[in-house]
Every structure is written in structure tokens, then in C-alpha cells.
Amino acid sequence: MRPYSQFTVASYLMAPTLITVSHVGSLLILITGLSWASILWMALLYISRAMATTVIYHRLITHKSYQAPTWVKWGGSVVAASAGQLGPSCWKAHHLAHHQHTDRALDPHSPYAPPKDSRGLYWSHIGWLLSPRLLPTKLPLDVESDLVLRLIDRFHFIPLVALGIISYFIGGVEYLGAFFLSTTLLFHGVQTVNSLAHIFGAQPFATDDQSRNNxxxxxxxxxxxxxxxxxxxxxxxxxxxxxxxxxxxxxxxxxxxxxxxxxxxxxxxxxxxxxxxxxxxxxxxxxxxxxxxxx
Ligand SMILES: [Zn+2]
Ligand SMILES: [Zn+2]
Incomplete structure (x- = not known):
């Protein structure tokens, strides 16, 4: 039994739903085309949200590789959540499980441990998010005990939806399409860490897993x-x-x-x-x- 409510389950299911919507929404640019201004908007959204994911979710909240004021953690998490790839609690839960069980059966997204009938590359890149593995078995206590981070986690989809609305108001359907495409590209960019960076690349350091420098x-x-x-x-x-x-x-x-x-x-x-x-x-x-x- 999972340690959280049906609301939380519904909230987490919003992530693959909205990422799917982003893939379909990206097709809007086939109708509108992309001006240089909307390409710039797309790049800005990609870089800022990628940076928030790595700087805040990964290196600060998950690994505590540096310290930062609480408001930086909160603000950065809102920006990271706007990438549409879950909130800080769920993100950390997946990632800790990955480090704890890297490339073994309980790793949520290893290319070397896909379920039957699934190919490793597809599983590690997309498949795991469309499976029950989306729902972690436990959530990290430090994030759960911070009320603001917990709220951002459960309402992680609001910053994404808000960014879509802002994009539309700035530049209409073209900017909305650019927002969807940026969200889709960023999703695949982040997932390459789970897929390609465990398959292709150098291993300069001794680890007991298949992680690569790519x-x-x-x-x-x-x-x-x-x-x-x-x-x-x-x-x-x-x-x-x-x-x-x-x-x-x-x-x-x-x-x-x-x-x-x-x-x-x-x-x-x-x-x-x-x-x-x-x-x-x-x-x-x-x-x-x-x-x-x-x-
Ligand atoms: Zn890590
Ligand atoms: Zn890894």
C-alpha cells in the first residue's frame, strides 16, 4: 500500500497526462510556424526550467550538494515544477530509488531492468512514467515535512499550466505551440540522463553500475x-x-x-x-x- 492519498495519486498522474498533451500541442507550430521571437521564448523556457531541475531538484533537494536559503528552494521548485516532470517530493523519491538500486530490479528506470515485453531504451526513457513505477513506494521525509514543498509537490501541475497560459497571452497560439514544444524537448532532454547516460559513454570512475559520462x-x-x-x-x-x-x-x-x-x-x-x-x-x-x- 502506498503511503499517500488518492489525491496524491491523481496529482502524480497529471504529469504523464500533461507531457502527452505537450507532445500533441507541439503540432500547433506546424500551423503557426515559429518566428525568431518565439524560438527565443522556447529556448528561454528550456534553459530556465532545465537549470531549475538540475540546480534545485537534483543537486540541492535530492543530494544536498550545497546549501541555500529556504526561499531559494521554494522558488526554484516552482520553476522546476513548471517543466511538467513532477514535484520535489516525487522527483526525489524516484531519484533516491535510482541511486539505491541503480541498474537493478528496483531501479525505477534502468535500461537494464525493464519489465517483460518492454525494451530497455524505451523503458528507461518513457515507459517507466507510463507504468505503476510512476508512483514511488515512499516519499522523502525531509521534503514531506516542509509544507511549502509538499504543496508544490501535490500541485506541481499548476506552474506548468500557468506557464502555458502566460505563453498564450504573450504571443497567442504561436507562443503556446512554442511552450508545448519546449516542454516536450525538455522532457526528452531530462530523460536522456536515465536512458542514454546509462548506455553510451565513458566510465572514467569505478562504480558498480552502468552509468556513463556522455x-x-x-x-x-x-x-x-x-x-x-x-x-x-x-x-x-x-x-x-x-x-x-x-x-x-x-x-x-x-x-x-x-x-x-x-x-x-x-x-x-x-x-x-x-x-x-x-x-x-x-x-x-x-x-x-x-x-x-x-x-
Ligand atoms: Zn543523482
Ligand atoms: Zn543514473
Whole structure:
């Protein structure tokens, strides 16, 4: 039995419903076309909501990789919820289960543990959200005990609907279509972390899962594609790190840059980043390329 009410279940079901509506609504642009202004609106909505998802939902609320004032958590969660990909409590519940059971049977969205009759790539990208896995078995206590975050979680669909209405009032049907398309693209962008970043890419760090560092996913997701590093150092506020030739190399990570900007303005503190010695200690050891001729 799930630990929450029928209202909560109905609320969570709104997410796949509205994402489906967004896919269909994107077809509006076939009628209206897209002006440069509406493309700009689309990009603004994509970047701001992607950033809120990674900066607030993932690196702050889920992994506590830095600290921020409560109002930043609340405000950022409203923006993240407007992506249409659930509220902070449900999002964290899914993600903690993913880290706890990565690529095993209880992982909600592993490409390596799909149910029968489902292909791994499809399951990890979309299928899991259209299945009973949408409903987590438990919700995180810290988020549930914050009344504002709980309200944002249960009414997560309101910011999305409001953004659609705002888009319509700014630029009519064309901007509404741009909003739907941005929401659809962002949905697929975020899901590539669950799908592609567990299938394709490098594994510079030793982990007991299939997580990968994938530059294409990193490009789509403000730096979240450095996913092997993230699985190796889950509490790190910086994901864009790899090991090359025995050296630590830093990679583009817009989310980390944004958190640094927040720190500059006093909105983030106690950023957690692993020491280079710890990074090197966790590097996957390779066999030497050659054996000395003196042996
Ligand atoms: Zn993962
Ligand atoms: Zn994570």
C-alpha cells in the first residue's frame, strides 16, 4: 500500500497526462510556424526550467550538494515544477530509488531492468512514467515535512499550466505551440540522463553500475550528462569531472557554474566537491599499454 492519498495519486498522474498533451500541442507550430521571437521564448523556457531541475531538484533537494536559503528552494521548485516532470517530493523519491538500486530490479528506470515485453531504451526513457513505477513506494521525509514543498509537490501541475497560459497571452497560439514544444524537448532532454547516460559513454570512475559520462547528454541537460562521475560522487555539486592519463580534467558543467554564481550572490554555500586525491583514487584502473622491455 502506498503511503499517500488518492489525491496524491491523481496529482502524480497529471504529469504523464500533461507531457502527452505537450507532445500533441507541439503540432500547433506546424500551423503557426515559429518566428525568431518565439524560438527565443522556447529556448528561454528550456534553459530556465532545465537549470531549475538540475540546480534545485537534483543537486540541492535530492543530494544536498550545497546549501541555500529556504526561499531559494521554494522558488526554484516552482520553476522546476513548471517543466511538467513532477514535484520535489516525487522527483526525489524516484531519484533516491535510482541511486539505491541503480541498474537493478528496483531501479525505477534502468535500461537494464525493464519489465517483460518492454525494451530497455524505451523503458528507461518513457515507459517507466507510463507504468505503476510512476508512483514511488515512499516519499522523502525531509521534503514531506516542509509544507511549502509538499504543496508544490501535490500541485506541481499548476506552474506548468500557468506557464502555458502566460505563453498564450504573450504571443497567442504561436507562443503556446512554442511552450508545448519546449516542454516536450525538455522532457526528452531530462530523460536522456536515465536512458542514454546509462548506455553510451565513458566510465572514467569505478562504480558498480552502468552509468556513463556522455557529452551529448551533458549538452542537453546543463551538465547532468557527466553521469558516471555523479554516480561515483553523488554528493558533489560539480559533475563535470573526468580522469585523463592519470590527471583530473574538468569538463563544462553549466549547472555547477550557476551554483557558483549563486554562491557569489550569497544564495548558495558549503558547495561540496571531492578532493583530487579522492577523484584519482576512484579512477578506473587500466592495464598498462606496454610492458617495460627490461622485464
Ligand atoms: Zn543514473
Ligand atoms: Zn543523482
Amino acid at each position: 557529452s551529448f547528454v551533458a549538452l542537453l541537460t546543463m551538465g547532468e550528462g557527466w553521469h558516471n562521475m555523479h554516480h561515483a560522487f553523488q554528493a558533489s555539486s560539480r559533475h563535470g569531472i573526468t580522469i585523463r592519463d592519470g590527471q583530473v580534467v574538468y569538463l563544462p558543467d553549466p549547472t555547477f557554474r550557476f551554483v557558483k554564481l549563486m554562491e557569489f550572490f550569497g544564495l548558495a554555500s558549503k558547495l561540496r566537491v571531492p578532493a583530487e586525491t579522492d577523484l584519482l583514487a576512484r579512477a578506473k584502473h587500466r592495464e598498462p599499454a606496454y610492458v617495460s622491455s627490461s622485464l
